[in-house]
Amino acid sequence: MIIEKGIEPPTRNRYPFATMEVGDSVVVDGKRACNTDCPAYNAAMVYGYRTGKAFSGKRVAEGKVRIWRVQ
Numbered sequence: 741m742i743i744e745k746g747i748e749p750p751t752r753n754r755y756p757f758a759t760m761e762v763g764d765s766v767v768v769d770g771k772r773a774c775n776t777d778c779p780a781y782n783a784a785m786v787y788g789y790r791t792g793k794a795f796s797g798k799r800v801a802e803g804k805v806r807i808w809r810v811q
Contacts (some may be wrong), residue, residue, distance in 0.1 A: 754780075755768070755783055755787075760809040762810065763808070765807060765808040765809070766806070766807055767800065768806075778797070780805065784807050793811060795807055796808050
């Protein structure tokens with residue numbers, strides 16, 4: 741086993757919710773037709789609940805969900 745130094749760990753945040761301002765949106769892959777089955781949509785709702793921000797999502801194409809920061 742080789743010990744290596746100076747290698748950056750992966751970032752935990754896959755989605756840009758922390759840097760989004762009100763009115764910003766992002767399109768993400770939605771596994772199914774419903775917003776609630778989209779992991780990114782669920783992550784936005786949890787992040788919003790924990791930080792006091794609000795997000796909304798809508799299916800915009802087959803397999804795609806747009807998520808807006810609304811508050």
